[in-house]
Amino acid sequence: MKITFEELSHFLEVQFPQGASYGTLQKLGDGWAEMKLDVDEEHLRPGGTVAGPAMMGLADVTMYAALLSRIGLVPLAVTANLNINFLRKPVAHAPIWARATMLKVGRTMGVGEVFVYSEGVEEPVAHSTMTYSIPPEK
Numbered sequence: 001m002k003i004t005f006e007e008l009s010h011f012l013e014v015q016f017p018q019g020a021s022y023g024t025l026q027k028l029g030d031g032w033a034e035m036k037l038d039v040d041e042e043h044l045r046p047g048g049t050v051a052g053p054a055m056m057g058l059a060d061v062t063m064y065a066a067l068l069s070r071i072g073l074v075p076l077a078v079t080a081n082l083n084i085n086f087l088r089k090p091v092a093h094a095p096i097w098a099r100a101t102m103l104k105v106g107r108t109m110g111v112g113e114v115f116v117y118s119e120g121v122e123e124p125v126a127h128s129t130m131t132y133s134i135p136p137e138k
Contacts, residue, residue, distance in 0.1 A: 001028075001029065001030040001031075001069050001070070002068075002069065002070060002071060002072040003028075003068060003069060003072055003073060004028075005025065005027070005028045007073070008025060008028055008065060008068060008069070008073075009025050011068075011073050012025060012065070015075055016061075019061050021057075022035075022037065022054075022057035022058055022060070022061040023035035023036055023037040023057070023058045023061055023062065023097075023098065024036055024037075025065055026097065028065060028069055029069065030069060030070065031066060031069060031070050031101065031102040031105070031112075032066050032069070032099065032100060032101045032102065033062050033063075033065035033066040033069060033099070033100050034062070034097060034098065034099045034100075035058060035061060035062040035065060035097065035098050035100075036095055036096070036097040036098075037054065037057075037058045037095060037096050037097070037098075038095050039054070039090075039092070039093060039094060039095055039096060040093075044092055044093075048092045049089050049090060049092055050090040050092065050096060050118070050125075052084070052086060054096070055084070055086070055090070055096065055116050055125070055126045056082065056084055056128070058096060058097075058098045058116060059082070059084060059098050059100070059114040059116055059126065059128040059130070060079055060082060060130070062098040062099070062100040062114055063079075063100040063112050063114055063128075063130045063132065064077065064079075064132070065100065066100035066101060066102050066112055067102060067105065067110045067112065067132050067134075069102075070102055070105045070110070071105065071110070071134060074134060074135065076135045077110070077132050077133065077134050077135065078132065078133050079130060079131075079132055079133075080109070080131045080132060080133040081130060081131040082128060082129075082130045083128060083129050083130070084126055084127070084128040085126065085127050085128070086125070086126050087123070087124055087125055087126055087127060088121065088123060088124075088125050089125070090116075090118030090121060090125040091118045091119060091120045091121060094118055094119035094120050095118075095119045096116055096117065096118050096119070096125070097116070097117050097119075098114050098115065098116045098117070099114065099115050099117075100112055100113070100114040101113055101114075105134075106134075107134065107136075108133065108134050108136070109131055109132065109133060109134060110131070110132040110134060111129070111130070111131050111132075112129070112130055112132075113127065113128065113129050113130070114126075114127070114128040114129075114130065115127055116128070
């Protein structure tokens, strides 16, 4: 692992403070991360469920954390592709959490998957695969 939980938490707080609206880091390991989002009214959509963009944002920032655990603090690592499948309805006012796992990390790209869960629902509510672009070293 290239960075610690504390280093990544500090980096996200200072360099990506708006990221807190997508979730907060809970756990970090070598090539994986877990983040949680406390769902409130701004994350809901008509029909009494968590909005897709809220789940996508949580999945994306969780994948970013998992990737940085492998490559270090590289601010310009960016999402190149995001695919998400919404599997079942999350609980409207319950927290959601995500676990991202890197499947492959190369020199210029990282590929991983994320499962999103809703408190009170046993099975995942969404599954995402993502590709991140890693900038060349200078």
